[in-house]
Amino acid sequence: MVTVAAGEPMNIGMIGVGMIGGVLTRKLVGLGHQVFVANSRGPGSLGDFARETGAHPVSVREAAKAGEVVVITIPQKAVPNLPEDLMAETPEGTVIIDTGNYYPVQRDGRIAELEQGLTESEWVQKHVKRPVIKVFNSIYFVSLRDRGTPAGTPNRVALPISGDDARAKSVVMALVDSLGFDPVDNGTLKDSWRQQPGTSIYCEDLPAAEVKRRLGEMGTVQTPQHRASAHAKRDLPW
Structure with missing residues (x-):
């Protein structure tokens, strides 16, 4: 059983090193964490990135069992290409983060379950067969890079976090805060x-109070109208 001590450096597996993963x-x-990075092309393709960042290049399977936290940060269409038994050797209690978004027109193609209302991270959770926490999907990579500020800063940017595992969510909320953003609990997956x-x-890039207000405005039930409105406005943010 993996345990995470508050404020202590962690071993973190990073599956995907694109804009958000990078x-x-x-x-x-x-921040002092050991990060084990992987992509679909293998560790040999990550030498320059590893030298630049100080991360450790590994295989996808190695990243999945690397430590206390594993981050899956790949295009939605690539999720089914992950090994079926990806998490077979991942220790119990490892926190699994999903940062992904579904862009059916610009990138991912139509995925029937998502078109019918299953949330993106519920779909990822089905594929990896482990509970996941959704975070880092709602911020542009430039803002993630540049807009982190110390706790207590006025109008500090807030990030919503969703998931069903209270312990895992608490770990992620602390991680978000350490990266310079206010964590906001967005309920279940x-x-x-x-x-x-x-x-x-x-x-x-909203502060916590406004994120909470807008979450409240959306309500708790995703209606067909919500889905239609969101799908009409979906676009890659760059």
Whole structure:
């Protein structure tokens, strides 16, 4: 059983080193964590990135069992390409983070379960067969890189966090705070639709009070109208 001591450096597996994964790796290494990075092309393709950041290049399977936290930060369409038994050797209690978003037109193609209302991270959770926490999907990578500030800073940018495991969520909330953002509890993984692309808090860089207000405005039930409105506004933020 993996345990996480508050404020202590962690071993973190990072599956994907694109825009979000790259920023997270740099910031987490800067905070003293050991980060084990992986991509679909293998560790040999990550030499330059590892030398630049101080991260450790490994295989996807090695990243999945690397430590206390594993971050999955890959395009939605790539999730089914992960090994079916990816988490077979991942220790019990490892915190699994999903940062992904679904862009059916620009990148991912249509995924039937998501079109019918399953949340993006519930879908990821089905594939990896472990509980996941949704976070870092609702912020543009430039803001993640540049807008972190110390706790207590007025109008500090807040990030919503969704998940069903209270212990894992508490670990993630502390991690978000250490990266310079106010964590806001967005409820269960089923509630994570409220932070998906097309919603009123997506890539808006809002303070915690406004994030909470807008989450409240959205309510607790994702209606067909919510889905239609969000799908109409979905777009890659760059």
